[in-house]
Structure formats: structure tokens, C-alpha cells
Amino acid sequence: MPEESISIDCDMEKASGPHFSGLLNPTVTSASSPAFSDDNAPRQPFVIGVSGGTASGKTTVCDMIIQQLHDHRVVLDYFYRGLNSEELKRVQEYNFDHPDAFDTEQLLDCVQKLKSGQSVQVPIYDFKLHRRSSDSFRQVNASDVIILEGILIFHDQHVRNLMNMKIFVDADADVRLARRIRRDTVERGRDVNSVLEQPAFDDFVLPSKKYADVIIPRGGDNHVAIDLIVQHIRTKLDRLIRLVVEHGLGHLPFTEKQVVTPTATVYTGVDFCKKLCGVSIVRSGESMENALRACCKGIKIGKILIHREGDNGKQASNIFAIFKLLKRHVLLLDPVLATGNSANHAIELLLRKGVPQSHIIFLNLISAPEGIHCVCKRFPSLKIVTSEIDVALNEEYHVIPGLGEFGDRYFGTDD
Secondary structure, three states: OOHHHHHHHHHHHOOOOEEEEEEEOOOOOOOOHHHHHHOOOOOOOOOEEEEEEEOOOHHHHHHHHHHHHOOOOOEEEEEEOOOOOOHHHOOOHHOOOOOOHHHHHHHHHHHHHHHHHOOEEEEEEEEOOOEEEEEEEEEEOOOEEEEEEEEOOOOOOHHHHOOOOEEEEOOOHHHHHHHHHHHHHHHHOOOOOHHHHHHHHHHHHHHHHHOOOOOOOOOOHOOOHHHHHHHHHHHHHHHHHHHHHHHOOOOOOOEEEEEEEEOOOOOEEOOOOOOOEEEEEEEEEEHHHHHHHHHHHEEEEEEEEEEEHHHOOOOOEEEEEEOOOOOEEEEEOOOOOOOOOHHHHHHHHHHOOOHHHHHHEEEEEEOOHHHHHHHHHHHHOOEEOOEEOEEOOOOOEEEEOOOOOOOHHHHOOOO
């Protein structure tokens, strides 16, 4: 760690004014992670590739993952090329399962743009006309999870290199064939012979199975495998919350303690703060509770509800806790600090319950400068730990660029 950063941290700890720690500001904190070291770089999404034979249940698996993850997740199918006039004349002979039938370059371009935070226009393909629509596209916005679906999504190394997880959906050949005949003859205007004369599975799809990180037998019927995958993805998505919690714990007081190791050697370390609890501001703050419990097994967590009274904009607050807050260090949880009004109400309530101001550490993911100034000006002895300070508040008092209504997005209750 650079000596300059250590010096700044020490100076901040000695200061009598407000304490602020930002995970993404390397000049302020000692907890910066290489994955989040560039303040201007967008957070990298988690990219999942889902492959398998035609009609193996890939789309069903993708839908089940999305339903459990909630929020806005992006799903991209492997793009088909539009057939030219010569290919259309021999469409019954054309192999739609061959690698040449797909536009890998455009897929790579779209994924790279999404990973950089840009929106893309995805072509719409007509399976009956075998062409792309010339005047309509599907608008796709950047998201924290991108799912790439296709029978040959693992075929190209450049596409594979973009993936954080590769899933192969396996299903019995007879089941796949029956599903495909029913789908292609009804939805895509093909006859049975054209379906039977496309032997791509053994030539191209099956060999790509070796690249899979996870193989799901029985497709969408395998709920156990899908639940395990979703849990793994959630763990990755909660990484930033856990970084904030861990950094907040580093600001708690410790006492020296000696322990005897299995080799009968005395080791001098530190003892963790005993009187500690978490308090989440309902309901967004509850999204941070799992990370806190993972770091502090058995920690007590209370809740504060901030609600409006009538139409006059006044706020009231209630605390729900089954333990005494007096003399405890409190980790106050709320992922977004916007105006600071709700945070101030929550902090004021903790103070009335006997918690010293210096014993409160406010943990959040995104802060607006206005909110930080509002809270720190009123409570100068309180510490704030955040992952990033965004630009400002807009006219509707939302953090920009921000991430919208966090509670709705996290718990999947947005429309």
C-alpha cells in the first residue's frame, strides 16, 4: 500500500470532523480492490453462457434463472444471419445449425458494448422468412447479469472468453427431437424432413460440451441444479455489499488478545468487538443483512421503518428490535444515501435509544454528495462507508446515474 494512502487514513482517524470512507477512492481508503480501482470504469456484469442441443430446454433454464434472480437481466440469443437471395432459393437445404448460420461478430460487438455500460439494438429475426427485420430492433440496456443463449454459443473462443459461467443443458436425444419437430413445424414453417436433415448436434454442439462449467441433465426439470447456479450468481452479485460490510467492520474497536496455537505457541492478535449489532432501514437495507450475517455469525439485527405521515411530506420512524441498543456499536444498513433525510431520521432514533453518535457506522453502496454533506454536517462523529459517490441528485431527488429504486430491483417487485 502506498505510504501516502496510509498517511491520509491515519490523518482521517485523528480528525475531529466527519469520518468518511469510500471503497472506490484509493486516496481515501485502504480497502480498495483491484476489481473496483478505476472510478470511471463501469462495473463489469456477470456473463453466463447457456448451450445445449436444440430443444434441450435452454430457454426454460434461462427463464428460471431470471425469475429467481429478479431485477432486469439481459438475455441474448445467438444472432442468425439473414439469408441472401441464393440461400433463400435453397432454404430447404440450408443448415441453420451450422456455425456459419450465426453472426458471431455482431454478438461480440453487442456484448462488449453492454459490458461497457452502453445500450444496444438487437436485430429481430423472422424464422419463417429467414430474414432480419429492416425497420425494427429490440432495445437492450446494460445490466448486471447477461445471459448468452444458443446451441453454438461455446463454439467460438472469443465468445467463450467473455463468459464468467458456462452452462450446458443436456437432454435425451429423442426428447429433443420430438420437441424440435413440434416447434419448428408449428412456429417456424418447416417440414419434418428439413428438421431431420440437420445433423449439427454430433458435429458441433456435443464437442463444445467440454467447455461447460456446469452440466444440467433434464434441463428445466432439474430444479436442484438451477437453484445451485442461482445461489452462486447471487453470491457474486453480493460481493460489493460484502466488501462494504467488511470495510465497515475494520473501523470497529479491537482489543489485544493472546491465544495458544495447536503448536503450543502463544500468538498475540486482536479480539473482535463484542457489543455489536446491525440495524437495517426497511426495506432496502434488508438486502445487506445476508452479507453482514456472513461476516458476523449470529449477529443481532434490528430494523427501522421510515414512513411518511399524510401528504405533508413529514416522516415518522419506528424501530423494531428485541435487544438493547445501549452501549452497542451499530452498523446502520441502507444501500443508497440520496438526500440524507431518511438516514438522519434513523440516526436520530438510534441516538434517542442511547447509542453514542461515534458508535454508529453507516454502510451503503451508492451515495450522493448532497446526502453525505447532510448527514455529516448534522452528525460529525458518525462514520460513513460507501462503495461509490455518484454525480448528484436530480430534480426528483434520485441519485444519478444511480441504480433506481434499490428495494424494488433487489427483491423483484418492480413492474
